[in-house]
Structures are given as C-alpha cells and as structure tokens.
Amino acid sequence: MTLLSTLATLACVAAPQSDPQFAEPIRLMAEKTPLGIQKLYPSPRHYDIDRDGSRELVIADLFGHVNVAEKTGSGPAAWGPLEPFMSGKRALKFNNW
C-alpha cells in the first residue's frame, strides 16, 4: 500500500461540516457497564482493528493497554464487553513508564 493510498486511512471521507451541531452525548455501554470505566484516560477509536470488515471500538489507555469491544445489539450505545486486543497469542501493550 502506498503513501497516497494510506492517506485514505488517515482521512475520514464525509460531508463538509464547518459548523456542526451535535445531539446530547450518548454514553456507550456494555449492558449495564459504561465502556472504559475501568480505564485510566480511555482514548477511543472507531476502527476495524481486526480486519473482519466491521468497526470495533478500540480503547487505549494511559498505561499503554489496548482493548477492544465488538458492536452488539441495536442503537448507538450498545456494545459488547471490553477485552484486551490480542495480537496473535499476546495482548497488545505499548511501553510506559
């Protein structure tokens, strides 16, 4: 994949939105548990990290852990439980102090 083609992965291709208005925020939940509640400074990405054709919720944290939840149920809030992202047989973890 060339640099030019990978630029598409950097950009979100969507309609222009110079002055957007947002609805009230919706908290994402795994049943009754808010996603990321146990994480230190959860940092989300809505991205197909496991390349299965559908986007997961990828949540990294201050410690360098990477966790992932699959979309389940209906409605924008419903997600499956947050699990460590496994790369092969190991959980992906970035070095931290």
Next chain:
Amino acid sequence: MGSQFVDFNADGRIDYVTATFDGSPHVALGTADGFAEPERILDTSGRRVMLDQYWDYDAKQWKNTGGENRHCTSAVVFDWDADGDYDLLLGDYSRGELWLQRNEGKPGEPAFTGKNEPVLAGGKPFGLEGGMTAPRLVDWDGDGKMDIVAGSYGSAYDAEPPGGVYWFRNVGQKGAPEFAAAQALVAPTKTTGTEADRPNVGLYADPVDYDGDGDLDLVVGGYSIWTPKKPKLTEEQRARLVEIKAELGELMKQQQGFFATVREQTKGLDKDEAREVSQKLYSTDDYRAVSKTASALRKEQAKLEPKQQRKASVWVYLRKPAAAAPGGSR
C-alpha cells in the same frame, strides 16, 4: 495515549502509531495476524524521538533534555511537506503544544531529524488550555486538506478548567499546512451536574462517521465529574452518619500507622525493593481488614452524604442533520 492506524513503514500493512506517557512515540508494525511488539521511533542518530521530559527505563527515573518540561504523550504521522514520507507531529500534554519533527528519509526508510519545530495555530504556537490529550488528522470541513481535531485534558481533579474538543482548520496549501485558531467542537462544560451526562475532563476525541449517515460524529473518551443530589435523611440516618464518620476517623489513624511503617521499612531501598516490601506489608490480614471495613463504610457514607464523583467512560456525539435551507427543495 492516542491511536493512529497508518502504513508507517510503507509495506502495505497498517501499523499502529502512538505515544505513551514515557515521552516518546512508538509503532507496532502490522503483521499477518495483528501487530508486532511495539518499538520506539528513533531519529537519525538513533535517539528516541521526544520533546524534553522522558522516562529513562535504564535509570528508572524521569529525565529532561531541554529544561522546559515539554512532555510528548501523543503522536501522529503526517506528510507535512508533501515529499512522500511521513513526518511526526508530537503533542505536549501539559502546555497543549504541538511540535513537528521532519522526516528527511523516504517511505519505509525514515530519517527523523531530531529537531522539533513548533506548529502554529492562528499565527501562534499551539497552546491548548488544559493540555493536549491527542491530536487526530481529519478533513473536517471537506475541503481536501487535513485538519487537526484535538482534545484537552482540563484540570484532572478539581475540573477547572474543564476539557473540550477543538478543530484547527488547515488554511494552508498542500505541502505547507497552516492551522487556524482553535474552534470548539465540544465546548468545555462546568462540572456542577448531579449525574454523569457528558465527559468533563481528559477528552480524547475520534472524529468518525459513527452512525454511517455520511457526516462526521465525535467519539469521545473522558471523565465525567458530578455530585449526586443529597437525600433527605431521617433522624436515624443522621445518627448513623455521625457513627460512620467516627469509625472512619479511627480506621484512618490505623491506616496512617501502616503508611508510616511502610515509609520506615522502605527508606533507602530502590524502586523494585521498595515495591516488594510495601506489597508485603499491604498484604497483611490486618491491613486488608482495615481497608475492607473502611471501604464498606465509605460506600455507606456515600449513599447518605453523596460526594463529587469522577468516572471514566466513552461517549458519542452524533451530528445533527443540517437544517434545511430556506426555500429548499420539498
């Protein structure tokens, strides 16, 4: 720690670029079944890319190269000068600054210069009030140029100032980006609510079409800070509250005694030895019993006398459909 998925080494696989609190950017290269073990991104002289402050893993202490305490905790790659390879943008968590480190190599063979240049917004160096969580690259206004959307921490505990999410419009040209001053997408909100209804501090944002309706929404991680409404107490509950506070006072004295013992027994030990000794002391039945009782009492107290809460979670801000223009089609 933000997350960027991009083909960093130009091998056709998506890699995972980030920076952690250790002060440096890292990359986990894409493999057939996921990602390889993360590695640090180095400059041409083999040094870790960084701003000033960093964690020295060998010396097991914080060090500072520049004396300015700039601390890189976020990073994205971006072909800043449109020369075909990825340069680095480094986010400074405390001052909210953004720094550019150029790549003078070529795709797959990066040569980062080791020199950081301040990135400007509105003609001044980036300075996101409350510090920067992580920048994200996105063509927010659909003009074909990459903008920056970044969140701010705000004050972590007392919540003033709160954090927000900001858009920095790219008003420059290809190969010479220039960013306008910040515009708030999620304005900082006061933390005087009685329930967790939005993130207030530590806002990490992902601009993405979450609901597939063709416009960009915001997925935002962060902490909500709120104080539940106080219940009206019966006479009996008020009396119980007095008892709880007295019992907690005694337990805290016992805990202070444990802490003093730990300080005494770990004095002069290195970090690993001190951790081992303190873990042993905190594993004793006596300490655990005190902690367990105190925890149960605090939970009971919180129901009678709610205090400020601070909990992390992830939220989505769905974009409202644009209002129809007057006289528009029917």
